[in-house]
Amino acid sequence: MISDRMAEVLRSLYASGRGDPATTFAAALGTDDVTVSVVLDAGHTEQLWSSGSTGTQFAEMQRTFGEGPECDAMRSGNAVLVPGLVAVPVERWPLLLPAVAGLPVGAVFCFPLGIGAIQVGVLTALRARPGPLSAEETTDALALASALTTLFLDGEGRRDGRPGVALPPHGWQQAVVHQATGMVSVQLTVSLAAALLRLRATAFSRNQPIVELAQDIVSRRLRFNDSTSGPSEPEESRG
Numbered sequence: 001m002i003s004d005r006m007a008e009v010l011r012s013l014y015a016s017g018r019g020d021p022a023t024t025f026a027a028a029l030g031t032d033d034v035t036v037s038v039v040l041d042a043g044h045t046e047q048l049w050s051s052g053s054t055g056t057q058f059a060e061m062q063r064t065f066g067e068g069p070e071c072d073a074m075r076s077g078n079a080v081l082v083p084g085l086v087a088v089p090v091e092r093w094p095l096l097l098p099a100v101a102g103l104p105v106g107a108v109f110c111f112p113l114g115i116g117a118i119q120v121g122v123l124t125a126l127r128a129r130p131g132p133l134s135a136e137e138t139t140d141a142l143a144l145a146s147a148l149t150t151l152f153l154d155g156e157g158r159r160d161g162r163p164g165v166a167l168p169p170h171g172w173q174q175a176v177v178h179q180a181t182g183m184v185s186v187q188l189t190v191s192l193a194a195a196l197l198r199l200r201a202t203a204f205s206r207n208q209p210i211v212e213l214a215q216d217i218v219s220r221r222l223r224f225n226d227s228t229s230g231p232s233e234p235e236e237s238r239g
Contacts, residue, residue, distance in 0.1 A: 003028070006140040010147050022051035025144060029137055031109075031125040035059050037070060038113075038121035038152065044178060044196070045074065045122065054103055055126055063177070064203050064210040065095040066196075070122045073110035077119060079142075080110040083132040106130035111145040113152060120152045180214035187224045198224065202231060 002010075005028040013021060026034040033055030037045040045063065050056045062068035069080040082088060085105055090097050106129045113121040123145045125133075133141065177199070185195035199217075203210040213231075216222040222231035 002140050002143045003136055006143055010143065013147060013151065020049045020051075022049040022055075025123075026051040026125070029125050029133075029140055029144070032104075032128050033058075033126040035124045035126075036121060036148065037124070039074070039119060045070070046175065048121070054105060055124065057103060058100055058105055058108070058126060059124065060209055060211065061096055061099050064200060065093075065099065066200050067093045068096045069108050069110040070124055073112045073122050074119055077112050077114060077117075079112065080108075081132070082108045084130040086130065104128040107132070109133055109141065111141050113145055113149040115149060115153070118153070120149060123148060176218050177210055177214045180217040183217055184224050
């Protein structure tokens with residue numbers, strides 16, 4: 001049975017349809033941060049809601065490296081519960097774990113949003129201290145994931161194939177990654193999947209968030225000239 005706190009959250013989720021409810025989610029679940037990511041295309045996710053900068057940074061790192069509990073939850077369709085992040089063998093997420101070592105994240109709990117083979121996103125809850133969710137908190141998280149799945153799959157909750165509820169004030173910023181992926185695909189004459197891998201590898205090598213790199217490419221401040229070197233400034237932009 002869900003808690004009274006979560007019951008109120010679920011009622012308000014459908015009633016308001018405005019703002020960013022992630023802070024309310026976090027309070028109801030008893031966690032420090034909550035993020036909700038949704039699928040755009042080809043399994044790529046974009047952050048829709050976030051209750052704080054730690055959750056945003058953690059999600060950004062996962063998108064940059066293409067690995068982590070959120071990615072595993074999306075691929076498997078199963079919840080990925082990590083009550084002790086420091087205890088996870090580095091071999092599991094060899095790029096992500098060193099990169100997030102400085103973030104105040106002790107535990108991560110990812111719940112996929114979907115029905116069967118249809119995956120629409122991931123609900124992620126984070127805590128600074130390690131430790132599992134209680135039975136009630138787990139039940140609440142599963143109920144919230146189910147409600148979000150219904151909301152996003154509902155015909156009334158879609159707009160041009162994207163969830164039409166409570167978009168963040170700055171819009172779909174991560175969409176720039178997909179636009180940049182298409183541009184790199186054309187520049188290198190490779191598949192979209194290969195272009196995305198190049199973006200991730202380049203962001204990692206430059207120690208730069210993938211969104212920032214994508215913005216440079218979309219704005220034509222950088223371009224990929226061949227399949228081996230990294231991006232360079234176009235000739236016309238050089239002094």
